[in-house]
Amino acid sequence: MVCLFSCFVHLGAPEASLMETRNFTAAREMAAGGSWLLPTMNGELRLAKPPLPTWAVAAVMRVTGTTDNLGVLRLPAALMATLLVFFFWQLAQELTTELPGDAEAPGRTAWLAALILASSLLLLTVGRDGQWDIFSNSFLVGALWVLVRGWRQRAPGYGWFALGGLFLGLSILSKGPVALYSLLLPFLGCLLSPLSRWRATVRTQWRGGLVAMGVALLVGAAWPLYVLYHVAPEALRVAQLEVAAWSDRHVKSLWYYGQLPVFTGVWVMVALAAVLVPYSQPRLQRYVPVAFTLGWLVTTLVLLSVVPEKKTRYMLPLLLPLVLLMGGLLRYWEVLFRTQVVPRADRLVLRSWASVLAVVCVLVPAAMTFFPLPGFDGHSVRFWVAVPAFGLLGALALFYGFRRPHPGRLSGISIMLLALVVTLLLPAYPVWEGRDKAGLRRLAQVRHHPGLPQLPWYSLQEVPIKQVWQAGRSIPQLQPEWRAVPHHPIVVFSLSPVAPQLPLFWQRQVHVQLVDSFYTGRTREAGRWLVSIVEPNATPTH
Numbered sequence: 001m002v003c004l005f006s007c008f009v010h011l012g013a014p015e016a017s018l019m020e021t022r023n024f025t026a027a028r029e030m031a032a033g034g035s036w037l038l039p040t041m042n043g044e045l046r047l048a049k050p051p052l053p054t055w056a057v058a059a060v061m062r063v064t065g066t067t068d069n070l071g072v073l074r075l076p077a078a079l080m081a082t083l084l085v086f087f088f089w090q091l092a093q094e095l096t097t098e099l100p101g102d103a104e105a106p107g108r109t110a111w112l113a114a115l116i117l118a119s120s121l122l123l124l125t126v127g128r129d130g131q132w133d134i135f136s137n138s139f140l141v142g143a144l145w146v147l148v149r150g151w152r153q154r155a156p157g158y159g160w161f162a163l164g165g166l167f168l169g170l171s172i173l174s175k176g177p178v179a180l181y182s183l184l185l186p187f188l189g190c191l192l193s194p195l196s197r198w199r200a201t202v203r204t205q206w207r208g209g210l211v212a213m214g215v216a217l218l219v220g221a222a223w224p225l226y227v228l229y230h231v232a233p234e235a236l237r238v239a240q241l242e243v244a245a246w247s248d249r250h251v252k253s254l255w256y257y258g259q260l261p262v263f264t265g266v267w268v269m270v271a272l273a274a275v276l277v278p279y280s281q282p283r284l285q286r287y288v289p290v291a292f293t294l295g296w297l298v299t300t301l302v303l304l305s306v307v308p309e310k311k312t313r314y315m316l317p318l319l320l321p322l323v324l325l326m327g328g329l330l331r332y333w334e335v336l337f338r339t340q341v342v343p344r345a346d347r348l349v350l351r352s353w354a355s356v357l358a359v360v361c362v363l364v365p366a367a368m369t370f371f372p373l374p375g376f377d378g379h380s381v382r383f384w385v386a387v388p389a390f391g392l393l394g395a396l397a398l399f400y401g402f403r404r405p406h407p408g409r410l411s412g413i414s415i416m417l418l419a420l421v422v423t424l425l426l427p428a429y430p431v432w433e434g435r436d437k438a439g440l441r442r443l444a445q446v447r448h449h450p451g452l453p454q455l456p457w458y459s460l461q462e463v464p465i466k467q468v469w470q471a472g473r474s475i476p477q478l479q480p481e482w483r484a485v486p487h488h489p490i491v492v493f494s495l496s497p498v499a500p501q502l503p504l505f506w507q508r509q510v511h512v513q514l515v516d517s518f519y520t521g522r523t524r525e526a527g528r529w530l531v532s533i534v535e536p537n538a539t540p541t542h
Helices: 002-008 018-031 052-064 075-096 100-104 108-118 121-126 133-151 158-175 178-191 199-204 206-220 222-248 256-275 277-284 290-305 312-336 344-370 381-403 407-425 428-433 465-471
Strands: 457-459 490-494 510-519 528-536
Touching: 002 075, 002 108, 002 121, 002 407, 018 052, 018 465, 052 075, 052 133, 052 158, 075 108, 075 121, 075 133, 075 312, 100 108, 100 312, 108 256, 108 312, 108 407, 121 256, 121 312, 133 158, 133 178, 133 206, 133 312, 158 178, 158 206, 178 290, 178 312, 199 206, 206 222, 256 277, 256 290, 256 312, 256 344, 256 407, 277 290, 277 312, 290 312, 312 344, 312 407, 344 381, 344 407, 381 407
Parallel strands: 457 490
Antiparallel strands: 490 528, 510 528
């Protein structure tokens, strides 16, 4: 139910992001009859990322018959986010099953950790975005679960290892070796270190590890080898560009990932308490393998931080060990607050958590008042539903944080707050995105201009991929070496009048008519594209 709100409710609300438009454009060309093994984007080879997520979206397009419904096209990503929560739940059970706290309530710590993951802000954003990371990380967590299950078997569990290898291969087919570096490497490093109580078992099951490695290479290397065989020069060029991008694109500070607790959303105070080691370590011993989980968290943080390229969604591997610690802390509080004597530090953390929830419940209606959007302002039905609903949740948070402290009730309030924000306010996102676009003509409108849909479309400059997505079709660039004058009318997109830019031998043989224009940004200053029809003269001039 929590995943329903986090990943599926109002799934089509935000506009397509840049990464989504690349994936969806490639999927649209696949579904329209293009190659599924050599994907294209706007008619050109798209080899920068493996194709498994694109296959998923293209399959949805084929089954549903839609190529532009974002709510439908994001379903594969939302399903993978839900699968990630399930895989992590199972992995957490494997990691906590032999601890003293688990004997008192089997599976409770793992369930709480999965609940936090499902309702975290990071999953809410990444799980709704049709991009590659949610696929690669989900399959990798599935691989960790079944590999740990195989390593914990007394007899050789080759079936588990083969399944783990399959998941590893699917992760590679989703985003190459990225998740192997950011998730598998730190997890295995800690599993084989003195921090882990399973180290001897892993070494004993080394044959199973070889099986997993073999299956992973067989599955994960199949597509790259196919590409190298058919288009080796282009593949090598793209590989060099991708490696270079790690150091010169989206470069952020070494401390960029220090903001991770904020991306737990409503659980931010629990996250801060969990990473405060002097406070959390003695409290977590019965419920979580503390040394292993902290080592996993720190190693992942170091590996991600040393790479200059950093993005918010790259924090997903960091979130997993953090929420496992947070699940153990919630489980500790559940037991602690049943007693009559509660240490002051724990009461302070719970009150801080309740205060944050109450502040959010005040700020949301305030934002609706001071930043009015059509349908979400002080005169809207949503506003008059939001005020009492958020007011009630805020009052309950203060009651169960101060008057009658109860971590379980605060957890429920946190999840209800998330559900309320998603249900009531997520539709405001596209309204906010389009707030400066009033009166500006967009390419999505131009595509329905009478007479244009039936003609071939070209451009004189490279059209941004977001505009290609809005166009609903490819817009290849007219190449300078083109010599033949078109025998039929064509549509040409350009940033300035077309006629002066055409080859000299074209200019006397064609007629150019400006028929429309559109803007690419929120304001007129962002740039305007011209749409012209170029057609041959009735009587060619020699």
